[in-house]
Amino acid sequence: MRTINIGIFGLGVVGGGVLDILQKNRQIIQARLGADLRVTRAVVRNPGKSRNLPLEDVKVSDDPDSILKDKSIDIVAELMGGVDLARQVVMTALNGGTPVVTANKALLAEHAREIFSKAYEKNVSLGIEASVAGGIPILRSLKEGLAGDNILEICGIVNGTSNYILSKMTDEGASFDSVLAEAQKLGYAEADPTFDVEGHDAAQKLAILANLAYGTTLHYPDIHKEGIRHITPMDITYARQLGYTIKLLAIGKRRENMVEARVHPTLISKSHLLASVNGVFNAVFLTGDNADATMSYGRGAGALPTGSAVVSDIMDVARNLLVGIGSKVPPLSVMEDRLTQLEVMPIREITSEYYLRFQVRDHPGVLASLTRVLGEKNISIQSMFQPSQSDNPDEPVQVILITHQAKERDVLNSLHVIAPMEFVMGETQLIRIERF
Amino acid sequence: MRTINIGIFGLGVVGGGVLDILQKNRQIIQARLGADLRVTRAVVRNPGKSRNLPLEDVKVSDDPDSILKDKSIDIVAELMGGVDLARQVVMTALNGGTPVVTANKALLAEHAREIFSKAYEKNVSLGIEASVAGGIPILRSLKEGLAGDNILEICGIVNGTSNYILSKMTDEGASFDSVLAEAQKLGYAEADPTFDVEGHDAAQKLAILANLAYGTTLHYPDIHKEGIRHITPMDITYARQLGYTIKLLAIGKRRENMVEARVHPTLISKSHLLASVNGVFNAVFLTGDNADATMSYGRGAGALPTGSAVVSDIMDVARNLLVGIGSKVPPLSVMEDRLTQLEVMPIREITSEYYLRFQVRDHPGVLASLTRVLGEKNISIQSMFQPSQSDNPDEPVQVILITHQAKERDVLNSLHVIAPMEFVMGETQLIRIERF
Numbered sequence: 001m002r003t004i005n006i007g008i009f010g011l012g013v014v015g016g017g018v019l020d021i022l023q024k025n026r027q028i029i030q031a032r033l034g035a036d037l038r039v040t041r042a043v044v045r046n047p048g049k050s051r052n053l054p055l056e057d058v059k060v061s062d063d064p065d066s067i068l069k070d071k072s073i074d075i076v077a078e079l080m081g082g083v084d085l086a087r088q089v090v091m092t093a094l095n096g097g098t099p100v101v102t103a104n105k106a107l108l109a110e111h112a113r114e115i116f117s118k119a120y121e122k123n124v125s126l127g128i129e130a131s132v133a134g135g136i137p138i139l140r141s142l143k144e145g146l147a148g149d150n151i152l153e154i155c156g157i158v159n160g161t162s163n164y165i166l167s168k169m170t171d172e173g174a175s176f177d178s179v180l181a182e183a184q185k186l187g188y189a190e191a192d193p194t195f196d197v198e199g200h201d202a203a204q205k206l207a208i209l210a211n212l213a214y215g216t217t218l219h220y221p222d223i224h225k226e227g228i229r230h231i232t233p234m235d236i237t238y239a240r241q242l243g244y245t246i247k248l249l250a251i252g253k254r255r256e257n258m259v260e261a262r263v264h265p266t267l268i269s270k271s272h273l274l275a276s277v278n279g280v281f282n283a284v285f286l287t288g289d290n291a292d293a294t295m296s297y298g299r300g301a302g303a304l305p306t307g308s309a310v311v312s313d314i315m316d317v318a319r320n321l322l323v324g325i326g327s328k329v330p331p332l333s334v335m336e337d338r339l340t341q342l343e344v345m346p347i348r349e350i351t352s353e354y355y356l357r358f359q360v361r362d363h364p365g366v367l368a369s370l371t372r373v374l375g376e377k378n379i380s381i382q383s384m385f386q387p388s389q390s391d392n393p394d395e396p397v398q399v400i401l402i403t404h405q406a407k408e409r410d411v412l413n414s415l416h417v418i419a420p421m422e423f424v425m426g427e428t429q430l431i432r433i434e435r436f
Numbered sequence: 437m438r439t440i441n442i443g444i445f446g447l448g449v450v451g452g453g454v455l456d457i458l459q460k461n462r463q464i465i466q467a468r469l470g471a472d473l474r475v476t477r478a479v480v481r482n483p484g485k486s487r488n489l490p491l492e493d494v495k496v497s498d499d500p501d502s503i504l505k506d507k508s509i510d511i512v513a514e515l516m517g518g519v520d521l522a523r524q525v526v527m528t529a530l531n532g533g534t535p536v537v538t539a540n541k542a543l544l545a546e547h548a549r550e551i552f553s554k555a556y557e558k559n560v561s562l563g564i565e566a567s568v569a570g571g572i573p574i575l576r577s578l579k580e581g582l583a584g585d586n587i588l589e590i591c592g593i594v595n596g597t598s599n600y601i602l603s604k605m606t607d608e609g610a611s612f613d614s615v616l617a618e619a620q621k622l623g624y625a626e627a628d629p630t631f632d633v634e635g636h637d638a639a640q641k642l643a644i645l646a647n648l649a650y651g652t653t654l655h656y657p658d659i660h661k662e663g664i665r666h667i668t669p670m671d672i673t674y675a676r677q678l679g680y681t682i683k684l685l686a687i688g689k690r691r692e693n694m695v696e697a698r699v700h701p702t703l704i705s706k707s708h709l710l711a712s713v714n715g716v717f718n719a720v721f722l723t724g725d726n727a728d729a730t731m732s733y734g735r736g737a738g739a740l741p742t743g744s745a746v747v748s749d750i751m752d753v754a755r756n757l758l759v760g761i762g763s764k765v766p767p768l769s770v771m772e773d774r775l776t777q778l779e780v781m782p783i784r785e786i787t788s789e790y791y792l793r794f795q796v797r798d799h800p801g802v803l804a805s806l807t808r809v810l811g812e813k814n815i816s817i818q819s820m821f822q823p824s825q826s827d828n829p830d831e832p833v834q835v836i837l838i839t840h841q842a843k844e845r846d847v848l849n850s851l852h853v854i855a856p857m858e859f860v861m862g863e864t865q866l867i868r869i870e871r872f
Contacts, residue, residue, distance in 0.1 A: 021584055021726050031651060031774035032583055032766070129581070135727035137581020145565070145573025147468055148457055148747030215467060273733060276712045281729075290457050290744035291571035293717075294734035297709060298727060308726035311584030325759045330468070338467035 001030065004318045007041040007067030009089055010080030011060075014103050014130065015042070016053050017307025018077065018314075023054045025311075033315050035322055041067045044080075068092050075317050077310060078102040087111055094118045094126070099321070101313040103130035103306060109204035112217040116331045123326030127313025132205040133158055133282040135305030136298035137312065142212050142286060143333050149288030151213040154252035155434065158205040160280035160300045161189045161196035162228050162248040166236075166265075167278040170245065173233050188280055198227030199248065199263040206250035209284070210261050214254055214342060215334030218261055222344035226264035235357060235429060238387060238400050239267050244355075245275040249434060258345040267355050267433040285436070293436065348409040353382070353433040356403065356411075358418070359396035359426030362389055366423045367399065373417050377410035379403050396425035402433070437466065440754045443477040443503030445525055446516030447496075450539050450566065451478070452489050453743025454513065454750075459490045461747075469751050471758055477503045480516075504528050511753050513746060514538040523547055530554045530562070535757070537749040539566035539742060545643035548653040552767045559762030563749025568641040569594055569718040571741030572734035573748065578648050578722060579769050585724030587649040590688035591870065594641040596716035596736045597625045597632035598664050598684040602672075602701075603714040606681065609669050624716055634663035635684065635699040642686035645720070646697050650690055650778060651770030654697055658780035662700035671793060671865060674823060674836055675703050680791075681711040685870060694781040703791050703869040721872070729872065784845040789818070789869040792839065792847075794854070795832035795862030798825055802859045803835065809853050813846040815839050832861035838869070 008015050022029065022037055030036055039058050047060045059066070067073055068089065076093040078086050078100060086107050093100050095118065102108070108115060108131050119126035129139050133156070142151070157163050161183060168179040180197070183189035195201050203223045211217055228248050239246050244267035253260040268275055273295055277283040282300030287293055299305035320328065332339060360366045371381060385400040403411070415428050444451050458465065458473055466472055475494050483496045495502070503509055504525065512529040514522050514536060522543050529536045531554065538544070544551060544567050555562035565575050569592070578587070593599050597619060604615040616633070619625035631637050639659045647653055664684050675682050680703040689696040704711055709731055713719040718736030723729055735741035756764065768775060796802045807817060821836040839847070851864050 017726075025584055025586060025725070028586055029584055031770040034766075034771040135724070136730060137577045140576060140581050141573045141732075144752060145576050145748055146744065147751045148461055148465055149744055150461060150464055273709070273712055276709055288571070288744060289461070290453075290740040290747070292735050292738075292741055294572060294732070296577075296730070296732050298730035302728075304726040305728055308582065308585055308724060311726070312581055315583045316580060319764045323761045323764055325761055328755045328759055328764065330470075334467040335470040 002035045004035050004037050004074045005040045005072050006075045006077055007073040008039055008077045009043045011042055011044050013303045014306045015079040017303030018310050019053050021307045021311050043067050064089055075314055076100050083107050094122055094124055097122055097124050099125035099317040101127035101310055105131040105204040109207035109220045112211050119331040120336045125317040125320050125327045126331050127317050129313045130306050130309035132208050134300045135308050136296045138284045138296045143329055146288045146291055149290045151288055153287040154209050156250040156284040157247055157277050158250050158282050159196050159202040164188045164280045170236050199225035202250045202263045206252055206261055210252035210259055212333045215332055216340045216342040218344050224262035224347040228265050231265050243270055245270045255345055259342045260345045260350055265431055267431055272436055350408050351405050353405055354403045354411055355431040355433055356401045357429035358399045360399055361423040362397040374414050377414045379406040379410055438471045440471050440473050440510045441476045441508050442511045442513055443509040444475055444513045445479045447478055447480050449739045450742045451515040453739030454746050455489050457743045457747050479503050500525055510757055511750055512536050519543050530558055530560055533558055533560050535561035535753040537563035537746055541567040541640040545640035545656045548647050555767040556772045561753040561756050561763045562767050563753050565749045566742050566745035568644050570736045571744050572732045574720045574732045579765055582724045582727055585726045587724055589723040590645050592686040592720040593683055593713050594686050594718050595632050595638040600624045600716045606672050635661035638686045638699040642688055642697055646688035646695055648769045651768055652776045652778040654780050660698035660783040664701050667701050679706055681706045691781055695778045696781045696786055701867055703867055708872055786844050787841050789841055790839045790847055791867040791869055792837045793865035794835045796835055797859040797861055798833040810850050813850045815842040815846055
């Protein structure tokens, strides 16, 4: 039986998971692949560190060249994260014609054109399944399962930390800060949670999903990123009373020569399937013009789920090697001469429905003033909700308006007009609404 | 640009959908494939029939050989259904080395070994994605996305008609017969609904899923098939009160050298994601030892969703042709020398929790008698529920017992002992419970 030699960069959570899976499921992998997968080398920052991993047959070094210059390595697995060194490693391997499997969403989001073009130019396999939504084989479904579909909409819950926090806030009526503290204790949130709770992680995954869906390489910094820190238990409660759940969504939609690509908290109908995706779980809802609504659900992170995606990619790449081909599916879904350079639609240009929560003095005429300003911008209201009246005139009352479809620009301009009005007692909350 | 010529058998719902998609999305398919897909021939029973389809460039005949003997045909798409002629067509094409795409679940379930072995022997591509759960790329996820996983459990809602009926019964408290009549009017159920509502359709799909998951070819008739005709609004109501929803599930589990493969109505927790899959939608819940819980959701039928799966398979096969290989992934997931011949575990041998609804005379001592008989078979009760007492001594009261894990054989033997007891006033309802 042929042996495929793998060199792994990084023996952290994901790298460790891959080693465990390759050992534990060696028989079943051999049966499916017709070859043996062996990790022969690993590169880590600190080779001397003791690790509870099956490393008996693995040469561990801190020198990237120990893998990159070893001609016996068939596949490079880049599982160390970070962008600079990872980029060097991946580009060097691809340049030398060695297939790469990577879980590195930051690298793929921020240097998409460079990485994918190199894979294309060299006709070498590039496996990226683990970069989005860990154990869910969503990229394969998107590129191959929906190969004949125009992708009309991408809607993902792709950050487990944020989904855990929002789920807990919803179940327990707790505040963002208290749930975050608990999540940190349980290991579901990092000590510095910024990357997760402010939408950056989800935006990187969205970049990859949208690039594959539309055969493009979006300029990553243009993606709108908005986190969940400003979501209050009050908003969650009012949203529920109105029939919605709040989720941090990564949304992608093709709009002629632009792409809407935005990450923000979103009100969705509580009867929609995405509303039932709770805790650290991820789900990606894709609408194709033929397949119609589809959803893929699973664990977005963790040693074994993410390791599972890496191993499936390694097997896919190994199958290419075994039948003697480079890549079978173009790395960015389309042939290189069909790649486009679509722009991200500025967030002010999108159209959406909005949940607007105003904090205002409790006196007659306020509602009329609010709706007049909105009306002047052609923003029409589909419902109004005033949860309670205040006994204390120094305390604001909450007025919630749900708009019909409106231009975000018009909504922002209206809020700009409303902000200095004398009856306004606090900042206005704006949350977009998504219908399916 | 190279042209790939396709010969289609059958221009019904699915065949028509495929033609429409290939025309409508021709540009995007070319961009992704780097080749042009053309249907050049079709074989139908009645070539003279007028069809509202883009058939200008298609030679339509009733002679299978017009496709099978045409050397210019690159891919055969078998979309006519039925087993006998389809089997001849598929076997002839594979024998001649022509790749096949088929949506034919009956053929694949009932003649798995013959079909898959031939594809293997000839190293020719066989696309089967459309045979299970239409627009959901579940087979690709199972074979490739979870390639490194041991599949611990398959749990699918794979019959849209049954799911529609159960969903409506649940929402409206209506009876099976009245909802079936409505479903027939709406085109969600056939005039003869037996195949759908008695579990045969779901069992065929389960056979395919389990065969791919376990690298085997189950003897199709051994799969336990139980439909939803006997489910009453009463059972649905009681189940809900106890925290459950009733779904027709296709369940597959590896059990050492056997496979549990069974289709039956099942109580699942109403907070489980599968419980939120309603109407004609399908979903397949797969648990891998690494990926853990995953679920794929979408439309299980219809011209465009199923057509979408056929087109994705055609593109996959075309990619093989374009890079000059046969099949890259073994047709039954494992290499032929690793194929096993696993047996279906007889339903009496399984272990499950059970919902048992007894219809009994309302007098003291009945519950003691029931639990005594069950206790003698070591069946312990986790909860008891007696929804109402009767005013009329000639009317039965309902007693619901939820068991702990028990052997089905023991449960059936107990029911056999209970049936003739004097206080029993009607047939006992047995519904299995699945926990995740």
